[in-house]
Amino acid sequence: MIPHHLISGLQDGPPVVLSHSLATNLSMWDAILAPLEQQFRVIRYDARGHGASSATGNDYSLQDLVADVTDLLDHLAIERAHFVGLSMGGMVGMGLGIDHADRLLRLVVCDARADAPPTYRNAWDTRIAAVMAGGMAAIAGATVDRWFTDGFKSDALAVARMRMMVEATPLEGYVGCARALKDLDYKRRLGAISVPVLYLVGDQDLGAPPEEMRAMQRLTPGARFLKIAGAGHISVVEQPVEAGTAISDFLSDKH
Numbered sequence: 001m002i003p004h005h006l007i008s009g010l011q012d013g014p015p016v017v018l019s020h021s022l023a024t025n026l027s028m029w030d031a032i033l034a035p036l037e038q039q040f041r042v043i044r045y046d047a048r049g050h051g052a053s054s055a056t057g058n059d060y061s062l063q064d065l066v067a068d069v070t071d072l073l074d075h076l077a078i079e080r081a082h083f084v085g086l087s088m089g090g091m092v093g094m095g096l097g098i099d100h101a102d103r104l105l106r107l108v109v110c111d112a113r114a115d116a117p118p119t120y121r122n123a124w125d126t127r128i129a130a131v132m133a134g135g136m137a138a139i140a141g142a143t144v145d146r147w148f149t150d151g152f153k154s155d156a157l158a159v160a161r162m163r164m165m166v167e168a169t170p171l172e173g174y175v176g177c178a179r180a181l182k183d184l185d186y187k188r189r190l191g192a193i194s195v196p197v198l199y200l201v202g203d204q205d206l207g208a209p210p211e212e213m214r215a216m217q218r219l220t221p222g223a224r225f226l227k228i229a230g231a232g233h234i235s236v237v238e239q240p241v242e243a244g245t246a247i248s249d250f251l252s253d254k255h
């Protein structure tokens, strides 16, 4: 499936694909677009069943989500691209790094874990049941509460914007992707990633705790690790300057 996508930035620059989290859409990247657009050809896409991308049923696998990216690269005739993914997008990035390294230049994994322990799988079952019964509104408040720090949550407008994004997510897309995440099992295969990787995480991330991502870095050959101060799970929204600079510096191999 070719996902809905937008292209901006330098027409002839190195391509970078941006992949958002569960229950958001490609506008999640808005705050860090400007620095990336100065150096790269930026390709943002909506994940399957999110934003303007079609939902084909409500039961996807991580391989489906990874294949959507290779289909997009094929469609755009791009052999290799940088890839930046956050949470679910970061999981897709690890899948690409493990199984399709020949399509990647550099990989940034933001705020994502690499495995699904039983508590995590149970949480997805609970959320899937809640949205099936009450729609996205049933989980929107708790989701935004879990994602952000108290500092961010004192900005009512910013919180309302994120909540609207969660509520606007098509039910099928949320359920389909949540089912895919239940099978997340990349941790034991991180050693196979052969492209340069940066793991970036908000220091107050509850969904992908910094110590978990530090462990992922140790398992990935040559990978780097960076903690963003004053950020929770959606670090690029909470601290766009720090996160955006770290990402563009890493992709342009500045350090």
Ligand SMILES: O=C(O)CC1=CCC(=O)O1
Residues within 6 Å of the ligand: 020, 021, 022, 023, 086, 087, 088, 089, 143, 146, 147, 181, 207, 233
């Ligand atoms: O919703 C959460 O708290 C954590 C999460 C897992 C995948 C994703 O994109 O967000």
